[in-house]
Amino acid sequence: MAHLDTSEGFAVMAAGLRKRYASDPEALRGVDFAVRPGEIYGLLGPNGAGKSTALQILTTLLLPSAGSAQIFGEDVLAAQRAVRRIIGVVLQETGVDPLLTGWEALELQARLFGASRTAARRRVHELVELLSLQDFARRRIAGYSGGMRRRLDLALGLVHAPRVLFLDEPTTGLDPLSRRSLWDLVRRVRRESATTIFLTTQYLEEADSLCDRVAILQAGVLVAEDSPSGLKRRMRRDLIELEPQDPRLADRLLAIARQRQPEAMWDRQVVRLAVADGAAAAEDLLAAAREAGIRLSGLRVAPPSLDDVFLELTGAPGPDRLAGSGS
Amino acid sequence: MRVLQFVQELWLLTARSLKVAVREPWAVLPNVVISLFFLFVYDAGLGAIGQLHAFAGVPYLAFILPVALVSGSVGGAGAAGQALVRDLESRYFTKLRLTPVSRTALVMAPMVSGMIQLVAQTILILLVALWLGLKLPGGPLAAVAVVLLAAGWGLGFAGYAVAIALRSQSGRTAQAATFVFFPLLFLSDTFVPLALIRAGWLRIAAEVNPTTYVFDAMRALLAHGFETGPLLRGLAAILALAFLTLGLAVHAAQRSLREA
Numbered sequence A: 001m002a003h004l005d006t007s008e009g010f011a012v013m014a015a016g017l018r019k020r021y022a023s024d025p026e027a028l029r030g031v032d033f034a035v036r037p038g039e040i041y042g043l044l045g046p047n048g049a050g051k052s053t054a055l056q057i058l059t060t061l062l063l064p065s066a067g068s069a070q071i072f073g074e075d076v077l078a079a080q081r082a083v084r085r086i087i088g089v090v091l092q093e094t095g096v097d098p099l100l101t102g103w104e105a106l107e108l109q110a111r112l113f114g115a116s117r118t119a120a121r122r123r124v125h126e127l128v129e130l131l132s133l134q135d136f137a138r139r140r141i142a143g144y145s146g147g148m149r150r151r152l153d154l155a156l157g158l159v160h161a162p163r164v165l166f167l168d169e170p171t172t173g174l175d176p177l178s179r180r181s182l183w184d185l186v187r188r189v190r191r192e193s194a195t196t197i198f199l200t201t202q203y204l205e206e207a208d209s210l211c212d213r214v215a216i217l218q219a220g221v222l223v224a225e226d227s228p229s230g231l232k233r234r235m236r237r238d239l240i241e242l243e244p245q246d247p248r249l250a251d252r253l254l255a256i257a258r259q260r261q262p263e264a265m266w267d268r269q270v271v272r273l274a275v276a277d278g279a280a281a282a283e284d285l286l287a288a289a290r291e292a293g294i295r296l297s298g299l300r301v302a303p304p305s306l307d308d309v310f311l312e313l314t315g316a317p318g319p320d321r322l323a324g325s326g327s
Numbered sequence B: 001m002r003v004l005q006f007v008q009e010l011w012l013l014t015a016r017s018l019k020v021a022v023r024e025p026w027a028v029l030p031n032v033v034i035s036l037f038f039l040f041v042y043d044a045g046l047g048a049i050g051q052l053h054a055f056a057g058v059p060y061l062a063f064i065l066p067v068a069l070v071s072g073s074v075g076g077a078g079a080a081g082q083a084l085v086r087d088l089e090s091r092y093f094t095k096l097r098l099t100p101v102s103r104t105a106l107v108m109a110p111m112v113s114g115m116i117q118l119v120a121q122t123i124l125i126l127l128v129a130l131w132l133g134l135k136l137p138g139g140p141l142a143a144v145a146v147v148l149l150a151a152g153w154g155l156g157f158a159g160y161a162v163a164i165a166l167r168s169q170s171g172r173t174a175q176a177a178t179f180v181f182f183p184l185l186f187l188s189d190t191f192v193p194l195a196l197i198r199a200g201w202l203r204i205a206a207e208v209n210p211t212t213y214v215f216d217a218m219r220a221l222l223a224h225g226f227e228t229g230p231l232l233r234g235l236a237a238i239l240a241l242a243f244l245t246l247g248l249a250v251h252a253a254q255r256s257l258r259e260a
């Protein structure tokens, strides 16, 4: 069949995925993916966008209402076992038996994937090393901190050296240091074993620093797909906030801002405006304010947040235009 | 090859269930204690009525022992459901679903582990009964048959417990569902033979209650040895329950494993 020939070349391939839970509005409304082997692919979206739903369908845990998906050509509906053999999955909420030790959980996992006892032990040794689990591998999981559990969960997902690793919000709830070390780990896994990685995240920063390509999911629809730099180029908006020392001068400060950007507004004690080039505009605004004798108590120039991306991609301009330009 | 692999998977999963059960003995121990309590207290308190004609020469210890065994086996079956609920709630079950092991092995492992616990517990209770003075005219084979009946009855309940656990995915519901065990255990010839039961409704309830036939089969084995009639009726009750509940469990497993 023709579509099989095309899906073979992709690590993850999905067409027209839809999912409706009970009577709720559809959680996925026709989503396509084509992830290349070796790629780190990010699915970015806010709470409830449908990220976990998509990931669970791709990993055989959930039946789609419509659509199809293949992992390296193996169909997630027709060849579930074959798919499970080649994917590793770390879900949003860790699932580990608190009464086992990390070591036991890893060894069992390896054996359930068909490894002999000796091969399983060797693999567990490797993973304990790779993820620095030495200090607590022999302790019961019940006593692990959230960060330790995440690391163990990642190890469990890697036990059988999967060709595609799925990570659902791998760093949500981690402190900044653990987050960075997890990013390093993901990169290292990709580098050392050419594993394809499909991850979901709510953080633009994470998608930016980790992913080769990012798709933005909003209310069950992919509204854009591009490299992080491509997305940012498309955004081309920095946010500037100016806080006058004397709130009574707000009107005059706003007037100055509006001369440069008519959509500038007064909001929560600051003048806020979005511009193409934040640094240059801030310099110009500062000079104008000084000239008008307005002292500032606060100034912030920020790259677009995820909120801004969503506003830009799904808000006022209308999703159709951007969905069209996204693919 | 396929079969060998299935057995291997089932064994790995069962061994893990047993390991965890041993680490959390408080889930099982009360059940053993309650069974032994039945044995001690009823035999001590009511033992003398065994002299009544209606008992037809069956010593009261042999009469009450099946009650202790059945209550123990139902508890052991509940443990299978509880083990599954634990895994569902900790989401470890989802992790297991992501492995290529057979779905059947996944659902059977807690049952098999529950049965192993149950057999150990039944043997323990039998040993205590022997120490209390139980005679076995049917010989050791009769005792083995009693253990197998208890295991079969427990398997029937394990199917029920597992079906409820899969359907409800909730520990509390699964726990609440084990309460059917009360009417089944007590609306029967639990303490005295049918002939001594006064209330007509209780006699009728006892006659439709399959537990009655399990009790009678065990009592016959303990007091006389192998007697075809009671043994066949007991086996029929067990097979009927096991078919029904294991069917339910398989159905629940197919549904929830595809949907959830």
Ligand SMILES: Nc1ncnc2c1ncn2[C@@H]1O[C@H](COP(=O)(O)OP(=O)(O)OP(=O)(O)O)[C@@H](O)[C@H]1O
Residues within 6 Å of the ligand: A021, A022, A024, A027, A045, A046, A047, A048, A049, A050, A051, A052, A053, A054, A092, A202
């Ligand atoms: N089991 C379920 N039953 C009913 N509705 C569900 C179920 N799981 C998810 N939903 C609904 O589907 C939509 C998408 O949920 P999903 O969990 O896929 O979002 P998400 O992008 O992963 O969100 P988050 O960032 O919060 O994890 C939500 O509206 C959610 O309420």
Ligand SMILES: [Mg+2]
Residues within 6 Å of the ligand: A051, A052, A053, A092, A168, A169
């Ligand atoms: Mg999610």
